[in-house]
Amino acid sequence: MIPAMLRVMTLSLLRDRGALAMAFLLPPVIFVIFAAIFSGVGGDAMELRVVLGIERNSPAAERLTQAMRDEPSLRFLPETLESADAVAQAVNRGAADVGLVVTGDLADTTTPPITVLVDPGKVMAGAILSGQVQRVLAKHLPDLSLARTLPAVESLVGGWTPEQSARLTAAMEQMAAANADQPPALVQTSFVGPQGGSGGTVTYYAGAVAILFLLFSAMQSAATLIEERHSGILDRIAIGPAGTDVVVIGKWIFLTVQGMVQVALIFLVAALVYGVDVLSHSWLWFLTSLAAAATASGLGLAVASICTSRQQAQTISTFVVLVCSAIGGSMVPRFMMPPWLQDAGWYTPNAWAIEAYHGVLWRGEGLLDLLPELGWLWACALAATALALIVSRKRLRM
Amino acid sequence: MNQPPDALLVSGLRVGYGGREVLKNLDLRVRAGEIYGLLGPNGAGKTTLIRSICGRVRPLGGTISIAGQPVSRKSLRRIGLVPQEIALYPHLTIGENLEVLGRLSGLSRDATRTAMGWATKAANLGNHLHSRVDILSGGWKRRANIAAAILHRPALLILDEPTVGVDVDARNALHDVILQLSHAGMGVLLTTHDLDQAETLCSSVGFLRSGTVAPQGEPRQLIETAFGTQKEIILELRQPPTEPQANTLLKSGFTPSNANLTWIMLGNASQNSAAELGAALDRAGMAVREIRFREPGLDSLFVRLSGKANQSVMEPAA
Numbered sequence: 001m002i003p004a005m006l007r008v009m010t011l012s013l014l015r016d017r018g019a020l021a022m023a024f025l026l027p028p029v030i031f032v033i034f035a036a037i038f039s040g041v042g043g044d045a046m047e048l049r050v051v052l053g054i055e056r057n058s059p060a061a062e063r064l065t066q067a068m069r070d071e072p073s074l075r076f077l078p079e080t081l082e083s084a085d086a087v088a089q090a091v092n093r094g095a096a097d098v099g100l101v102v103t104g105d106l107a108d109t110t111t112p113p114i115t116v117l118v119d120p121g122k123v124m125a126g127a128i129l130s131g132q133v134q135r136v137l138a139k140h141l142p143d144l145s146l147a148r149t150l151p152a153v154e155s156l157v158g159g160w161t162p163e164q165s166a167r168l169t170a171a172m173e174q175m176a177a178a179n180a181d182q183p184p185a186l187v188q189t190s191f192v193g194p195q196g197g198s199g200g201t202v203t204y205y206a207g208a209v210a211i212l213f214l215l216f217s218a219m220q221s222a223a224t225l226i227e228e229r230h231s232g233i234l235d236r237i238a239i240g241p242a243g244t245d246v247v248v249i250g251k252w253i254f255l256t257v258q259g260m261v262q263v264a265l266i267f268l269v270a271a272l273v274y275g276v277d278v279l280s281h282s283w284l285w286f287l288t289s290l291a292a293a294a295t296a297s298g299l300g301l302a303v304a305s306i307c308t309s310r311q312q313a314q315t316i317s318t319f320v321v322l323v324c325s326a327i328g329g330s331m332v333p334r335f336m337m338p339p340w341l342q343d344a345g346w347y348t349p350n351a352w353a354i355e356a357y358h359g360v361l362w363r364g365e366g367l368l369d370l371l372p373e374l375g376w377l378w379a380c381a382l383a384a385t386a387l388a389l390i391v392s393r394k395r396l397r398m
Numbered sequence: 399m400n401q402p403p404d405a406l407l408v409s410g411l412r413v414g415y416g417g418r419e420v421l422k423n424l425d426l427r428v429r430a431g432e433i434y435g436l437l438g439p440n441g442a443g444k445t446t447l448i449r450s451i452c453g454r455v456r457p458l459g460g461t462i463s464i465a466g467q468p469v470s471r472k473s474l475r476r477i478g479l480v481p482q483e484i485a486l487y488p489h490l491t492i493g494e495n496l497e498v499l500g501r502l503s504g505l506s507r508d509a510t511r512t513a514m515g516w517a518t519k520a521a522n523l524g525n526h527l528h529s530r531v532d533i534l535s536g537g538w539k540r541r542a543n544i545a546a547a548i549l550h551r552p553a554l555l556i557l558d559e560p561t562v563g564v565d566v567d568a569r570n571a572l573h574d575v576i577l578q579l580s581h582a583g584m585g586v587l588l589t590t591h592d593l594d595q596a597e598t599l600c601s602s603v604g605f606l607r608s609g610t611v612a613p614q615g616e617p618r619q620l621i622e623t624a625f626g627t628q629k630e631i632i633l634e635l636r637q638p639p640t641e642p643q644a645n646t647l648l649k650s651g652f653t654p655s656n657a658n659l660t661w662i663m664l665g666n667a668s669q670n671s672a673a674e675l676g677a678a679l680d681r682a683g684m685a686v687r688e689i690r691f692r693e694p695g696l697d698s699l700f701v702r703l704s705g706k707a708n709q710s711v712m713e714p715a716a
Contacts, residue, residue, distance in 0.1 A: 001501055001502050001504075003501075004497075004498045004499075004501035004502050005498075005502070007494075007497075007498055008487050008490065008498050011487075011489060011490050011494060012487060012489040012490070015489040015530075016489060230483065231481070231483045231484060231485050231486075232479075232481025232482065232483045232484075232485035233485045233486070233487070235452070235479060235481050235485065236479050236481060236485045236499065236546070236547065237499075237502050237503075238452070238454070239452050239453070239474045239475070239477050239479055240474075240475060240502055240503040240504055240550075241471070241475060241503075241504040242502045242503075242504070246502065396454050397454055397455065397456075
């Protein structure tokens with residue numbers, strides 16, 4: 001009898017083009033959009049638009065602006081403005097994401113000679129540009145950095161002798177001219193995990209979008225349970241030997257399989273477009289996807305069995321999916337959240353599914369490492385499906 | 399030759415919700431091959447009775463037997479239920495619906511295919527097996543709705559308002575289908591608000607009021623018992639009467655309907671009395687379009703019973 005229910009679900013899905021697109025087309029498209037957005041945040045693809053202003057010109061200022069313009073991660077507007085006000089206006093009207101103004105003498109150690117003008121809606125852009133300025137100063141204008149620290153050192157050591165002053169001046173000129181023989185930087189950044197191929201962010205978002213859409217489409221498809229209740233199909237089936245259990249279990253199996261296909265499409269795009277290595281972890285990927293799809297299906301059926309109308313189910317499921325996705329890390333990585341919210345995230349299937357996918361595909365974890373995530377997901381799947389079975393049975397007696 | 403057991407036998411059924419008894423010592427019998435019309439106003443308890451028969455509500459007392467067996471998972475399989483809504487999958491064709499619902503009713507694949515042929519013929523579905531349900535007209539949907547309930551050849555077919563929302567031709571076609579099924583030996587329990595349908599189609603009817611089915615019996619017999627040789631005198635006015643005119647009609651025994659344009663009274667009428675009545679109305683200044691006489695029907699009985707029910711509700715408060 002369960003195959004009969006699977007047949008109903010398959011034919012209904014194939015003949016409902018809207019549901020078909022929602023199930024299989026939208027997830028890869030949304031993944032590509034998310035991946036395109038977030039793969040740039042940590043790398044060079046973000047390309048902030050920067051407007052430059054110089055109120056007080058000098059050879060050092062020219063060297064700095066040239067070095068900044070050579071930075072591939074920044075897109076400078078072609079013209080250089082002459083006042084901080086003009087730069088502020090350009091940022092305000094959205095012509096640039098952030099502004100950079102040389103307001104004073106770069107050798108002046110009493111006031112900051114460079115100002116970054118930030119749109120309050122793009123605070124991150126200001127932080128990124130400030131960091132880039134510091135990096136360019138250290139890398140391309142080491143003489144300037146040295147000149148800005150010398151007065152402080154001079155006051156500490158009680159002044160330079162004429163001979164020392166001459167040697168320092170010569171050294172700074174040589175650094176400015178040759179830009180060579182620099183000591184190694186104090187801090188160096190290197191990436192952990194697999195080198196080359198896809199970024200960790202893309203792998204993260206493949207999992208994040210997968211569980212988001214598993215939940216969305218499971219909730220959508222499970223609502224057919226409500227239609228069957230209202231149209232009398234469940235009444236008709238309930239007097240036969242099948243009862244409502246066959247309907248609920250049949251739908252759970254179908255939605256799990258549908259979810260597997262959805263997730264496969266998302267990771268197919270991730271593998272083809274972003275080089276995420278799914279093939280060499282295919283077995284564990286399969287177990288993770290199965291657990292995630294079963295959980296989403298169970299939750300969808302639980303919501304559908306509890307709700308009395310399709311409209312109510314739509315409202316509640318949208319609320320549940322959005323909240324779970326927001327705090328579970330499907331929209332913003334959880335490490336960026338306050339600790340209490342990170343802890344709350346562990347009560348959502350999103351956090352466990354994303355952890356499992358990231359563990360398999362990025363950290364290369366084995367089955368033993370994955371047991372907590374898989375265990376939580378399966379416990380949630382079985383509890384939710386059992387709830388759907390019990391409530392569906394009880395509804396017949398109401 | 400052994401008589402087949404009654405398709406449905408309900409004795410002394412009591413069902414209640416939250417301390418309130420909805421059905422009180424209800425008795426009802428549907429013989430094999432009989433079409434029984436269950437009538438009653440909304441909220442009388444028809445749905446509760448059907449749910450009790452289908453094992454969905456635990457009775458407080460009394461017994462229900464289906465084809466001679468008490469309600470159990472096994473005996474419930476002798477019921478075919480046709481809900482008021484179109485209980486079919488809209489994206490599937492009629493044939494696919496029958497296949498799927500046949501399998502869900504416990505038939506094997508081969509038995510389902512055999513049953514489909516029979517049910518399709520019984521419901522006169524013709525060449526519509528390959529049509530999707532969501533594009534069919536109301537009449538064809540209703541036929542398919544019935545076909546899906548008879549695949550397992552139930553002893554008792556329960557039809558809940560089977561002709562709601564269909565035109566006259568489709569309604570007559572559905573009547574033929576229901577009659578054919580009863581001739582095939584199925585007991586049919588039909589709930590309806592269509593009293594003409596009940597009178598022409600049902601061999602027995604019962605009025606469900608105040609938690610019991612009374613009166614019940616053959617439609618013509620019930621009408622004769624209630625009205626004897628009396629006829630209905632129906633008065634069609636050209637315009638609503640003034641208040642004094644309306645009071646006169648009420649005092650004469652007429653009851654109004656159709657926005658006070660139609661007035662009905664029971665009495666022993668003749669052509670002479672019609673002429674006298676017409677003259678009297680003329681004198682009272684009422685413009686009459688038509689005076690006619692009619693045999694009372696189930697609708698007349700329904701109105702009378704509903705009036706009595708309302709009176710009995712009103713009396714304690716008066």
